[in-house]
Amino acid sequence: MLDVRDLKKSFAGFLAVSDVSFSLLPRSIMAIIGPNGAGKSTLFNLITGHIQPTSGRVFHKGTDITAAAPHRICRRGIGRSFQHTNIFPGLTVFECIQAAFIAHHRRGSDFWGRAERLYRPETEALLERLGLADKADLLAGALSHGNQKQIELGIALASDPDILLLDEPTAGMSATETRETIDLLRSIAEERGLTLLFTEHDMEVVFSIAERIGVLHQGRLIAQGKPDEIRADAEVRRVYLGG
Numbered sequence: 001m002l003d004v005r006d007l008k009k010s011f012a013g014f015l016a017v018s019d020v021s022f023s024l025l026p027r028s029i030m031a032i033i034g035p036n037g038a039g040k041s042t043l044f045n046l047i048t049g050h051i052q053p054t055s056g057r058v059f060h061k062g063t064d065i066t067a068a069a070p071h072r073i074c075r076r077g078i079g080r081s082f083q084h085t086n087i088f089p090g091l092t093v094f095e096c097i098q099a100a101f102i103a104h105h106r107r108g109s110d111f112w113g114r115a116e117r118l119y120r121p122e123t124e125a126l127l128e129r130l131g132l133a134d135k136a137d138l139l140a141g142a143l144s145h146g147n148q149k150q151i152e153l154g155i156a157l158a159s160d161p162d163i164l165l166l167d168e169p170t171a172g173m174s175a176t177e178t179r180e181t182i183d184l185l186r187s188i189a190e191e192r193g194l195t196l197l198f199t200e201h202d203m204e205v206v207f208s209i210a211e212r213i214g215v216l217h218q219g220r221l222i223a224q225g226k227p228d229e230i231r232a233d234a235e236v237r238r239v240y241l242g243g
């Protein structure tokens with residue numbers, strides 16, 4: 001589904017991502033873990049075309065998508081969320097999700113004027129699925145941090161992705177919100193046959209949902225494998241898991 005080969009990103013000589021290679025099988029769930037500054041967000045930005053790699057390649061279903069424009073990568077079926085929540089604060093929750101459906105399905109420039117009726121059933125169904133139906137008419141920017149993260153997930157899902165890249169999907173959430181979000185993600189991934197790649201600080205979450213884990217440290221993927229293998233890895237314990 002996704003093949004990352006020897007990806008490297010240098011910022012003025014500083015190697016934020018260095019020779020990172022891994023693959024995602026269809027319908028698999030992989031977590032990328034590592035301390036702050038390890039290069040996790042940079043790696044996601046390289047995959048989704050938001051920044052250009054210094055070297056290395058990214059393949060989606062066998063097609064080289066290295067450094068393609070973000071909207072093209074999104075249209076191919078790679079959806080994402082951002083570490084710093086990226087929604088439309090001045091729109092209602094309904095309009096945020098509806099705008100995402102419209103943007104994905106319609107490419108003309110004339111649709112905004114008669115947009116209200118477009119993709120209503122799809123938007124309502126997705127809001128229902130996300131548990132946001134009762135907040136449909138509220139301004140997105142006025143909602144809680146956790147709700148805004150759910151809206152961002154909805155915006156990503158509206159583009160009907162086959163891979164979702166989620167950069168710290170539960171950051172800043174309460175324990176209850178975290179649990180609900182993870183359960184929701186797992187069930188939506190299952191229903192839609194999604195492949196998930198996510199970063200997360202909460203190791204309980206990581207080890208409960210990920211089938212594979214990659215450990216980034218100073219830009220390098222120092223280990224990747226099944227949760228049990230990662231837990232037992234001496235270098236990972238030394239640099240990250242602590243003990």
Ligand code: ADP
Nearest residue numbers: 011014016034035036037038039040041042043
């Ligand atoms: P993580 O998401 O794992 O916390 P990041 O990918 O955000 O790490 O950052 C990795 C390293 O690259 C950090 O040292 C960060 O300061 C640096 N970095 C990230 N983006 C830039 C940039 N645009 N210019 C310069 N340095 C950057």
Ligand code: MG
Nearest residue numbers: 040041042083
């Ligand atoms: Mg980050």
